[in-house]
Every structure is written in structure tokens, then in C-alpha cells.
Amino acid sequence: MSDERPYVSFKEVKEKIPLPDVLEALGIADNFRQSGDALVGCCPFHKHGPRPNANQFRMDDRKGGLWLWKCFSPDCDGAGGDVIEFVKRHENLSDSHVRFWFADHFADRLTCSKKPQKRSRGTPKGAKKEARPVRLTPERAEASTQSKEIPCEPADIKPLRFRLSVDPDVPYLRDRGVTQETAARFGLGLSRRRGMFQGYLAIPVFRYPRDRDENPIAYLGRWPGEDFDDADRPRYKFPADFPKSRFLYGLNEALADTKEDEPLILVEGCFSVFRLMQADIPGAVASFGASLSDAQAALLLASGRSVILMYDGDEAGYAGMRKAAGKLITGTLVRAIKLPDGRQPDDLSDDELRSLLRR
Ligand SMILES: [Zn+2]
Numbered sequence: 001m002s003d004e005r006p007y008v009s010f011k012e013v014k015e016k017i018p019l020p021d022v023l024e025a026l027g028i029a030d031n032f033r034q035s036g037d038a039l040v041g042c043c044p045f046h047k048h049g050p051r052p053n054a055n056q057f058r059m060d061d062r063k064g065g066l067w068l069w070k071c072f073s074p075d076c077d078g079a080g081g082d083v084i085e086f087v088k089r090h091e092n093l094s095d096s097h098v099r100f101w102f103a104d105h106f107a108d109r110l111t112c113s114k115k116p117q118k119r120s121r122g123t124p125k126g127a128k129k130e131a132r133p134v135r136l137t138p139e140r141a142e143a144s145t146q147s148k149e150i151p152c153e154p155a156d157i158k159p160l161r162f163r164l165s166v167d168p169d170v171p172y173l174r175d176r177g178v179t180q181e182t183a184a185r186f187g188l189g190l191s192r193r194r195g196m197f198q199g200y201l202a203i204p205v206f207r208y209p210r211d212r213d214e215n216p217i218a219y220l221g222r223w224p225g226e227d228f229d230d231a232d233r234p235r236y237k238f239p240a241d242f243p244k245s246r247f248l249y250g251l252n253e254a255l256a257d258t259k260e261d262e263p264l265i266l267v268e269g270c271f272s273v274f275r276l277m278q279a280d281i282p283g284a285v286a287s288f289g290a291s292l293s294d295a296q297a298a299l300l301l302a303s304g305r306s307v308i309l310m311y312d313g314d315e316a317g318y319a320g321m322r323k324a325a326g327k328l329i330t331g332t333l334v335r336a337i338k339l340p341d342g343r344q345p346d347d348l349s350d351d352e353l354r355s356l357l358r359r
Helices: 009-016 021-027 082-092 094-103 138-143 173-176 180-187 251-257 269-279 294-302 313-326 350-358
Strands: 032-035 040-041 055-064 066-071 079-083 190-191 201-205 218-222 264-267 284-286 308-309 333-336
Touching: 009 082, 021 040, 021 055, 021 066, 021 082, 079 082, 079 201, 082 094, 173 308, 180 269, 190 294, 251 269, 251 284, 264 269, 269 284, 294 313, 308 313, 313 333
Parallel strands: 264 284, 264 308, 308 333
Antiparallel strands: 032 040, 040 055, 055 066, 066 079, 190 201, 201 218
16 A cells, blocks of 8 residues: 555655745745845744744755754754655654655656656666656545556646745836736746745746636746846746646636637737737737647637737747647637737737737
8 A cells, every 4th residue: 555655755855845945835935034044933833932032943955955944942852854854843744644745745846656766777778767747646646556657647737835925026027018017917026035936037827717816826937137048047947747738828817808709819928918918908818839739729719709819920930820720710710910020929019019900
């Protein structure tokens, strides 16, 4: 029985999951503050009197990149440990259950397998050695009777259990003409907290329909400038398991802003969605690139709207529009707007956008 359970290596957890990300996942990140290289605050584990000491609990990653914590209050009797011990204490979990917890919260960064250390030796050359990182729930792992190393199947998409706190006042957004109002509506902002998105513009992606106060299903990161090469950072960060082909960015807003007889406008990226909205042209949704997946096409068709295609003015955009039109044409009215070569919706003026749409 026990070896049917998802196995997440503690070693891998310690190496890949920093404590600040765990604090975010637990929703307690705001209880701690940065002090030099460390995060400090009140101890989350012992009971506090009326005047808790806000310096008694300390976390840092000095030790070779591994995050450690320690409570300096006598109430905790010198307790301390690593990221795993933190979650065990905070959530009151056993060793095996804490593995579920990490598999569930950080599936995109961890390798899940069904059996401990059952890495096959002598893998043929060119074969995948790495287990595919996937989201795994205990129920699924137990329901499966296969004893193969992988695959953990992707579970249904659920909102994240945490929300990044972000700063909407980002010079990069101003440079790209994104207003504070737009940033607030879409929840955009700079993530300053240590973790995967530190220093990145975090763009939350929500499912449709979105419940009020629901957390995003994922964040996308965009380096807030064009100096990503100099800074040696990827321009975009996508969580490894984010199924972007199943979402249309901005669909909640697009449907809320348009009437039933109005079209949806399909663009490639988030910034084109912002641009059209700010030009008072409602109804834009983005497919995260110049390719409309079958699932995205089904979402568009399910809306019952006609669709205007407005991908970027380049070969990928033109080819993507032809394919997208093929997927939509039997189900709704489709119109493609070919942008001038080298242009994309987010660098067109209001007038240019309007005149293209009017034609
Ligand atoms: Zn304590």
C-alpha cells in the first residue's frame, strides 16, 4: 500500500522549494519581514502572550542554498529545521502526508513518482530520464493500480491556494502604456518576494467562469524590461505544468464587457488584451501565442459569439490565424484582420485599431 503513494524526494524538496514559497502557499508570507538575508517574525508554532517578540523567529538560506528556520523563544525549546519540518509542524502532518502536501502544492517543480528511488538504470540513449513534473493528488495515486514509475496523471485544474502580493506600480507597465486601472483589474504587479517570480511582473490567469475572490490557476511571469538578456533572466516564466492551451486569457473580462451579439477578438498575448481594452474596444481574449488549441476553440464556440482574429503581423501570426479560422468556421462567424507586417495590436494606436476593425 505505502509504495502506491506518490513519492516526493525530501532531498529534492529541500533543494527546490525555498521557505518563502512555502509561506506563500500557506498564506502566512505577510507575517514575516525581510531583515538582511533573513526573514524574521513571530514564531508561527508556539503560543504568544500579549506582546509577542517579532524577532524571535528567523529563516534564511545561508547554508548552501538550503532554507533553515529557527525559533529563539524558550517556548519552542530551540526548535528549528528545514522546509519539510516547517510544513510538518505548521500543518501537523506526518512524513508521508507532508509528501502529499508538497506534491500537491509544488507539482510543477517536483518530480513525482509512485515508488521511492525506482529509477530504472540503463535507460536507452535519448530516452527521457526525468519524470514528467505533474500535479498529483493522493486519491489519484491510490486509485491507480499500475506500479510503473510514472506517469502521474495531471489532475483537474484547481485554483492556487495562495495569491502573490504584488506591487502594481511598475515602470515597465507605464512604459508599455498599461494604466493603473488595467493593472488593478487584471491583478498585475511586480512580485518582490523571494521565489519563482521575484523581480518579475506577475500576471495571474483565472479560469472561466471565475468565482468571486477565487485565486488564479497560475501566474505567468514577464521580466519587467527588455534587458532580460543582460540580466540573464528568461523573458517569460511559465509554471511547467500550466496548461495554457486550455485557457483564454481575459475571457472573464471580455464576456463581462460585451453584449451577447458582440464579437470576441482573439489576440496572441496579454498585452494586446490590455491595449484593446484601453482603446475602448472590449471583448479581447488571448491564446498565449499564435496558435489556437482545440480546447480554446471550443471555449470560443461555447461563448456563442462571432470571432475576430487579430494575431500579430508576422508569418506565425498569419499561419496561426488560418489554422484558427479552420477550427472556428463551422461553428461561428469568423473574420480575420491581417495586421501590417511587423505590427502587433499592442503597438497600434486607438485610431489604427478602430480603422482596422471597421474595415
Ligand atoms: Zn516558537
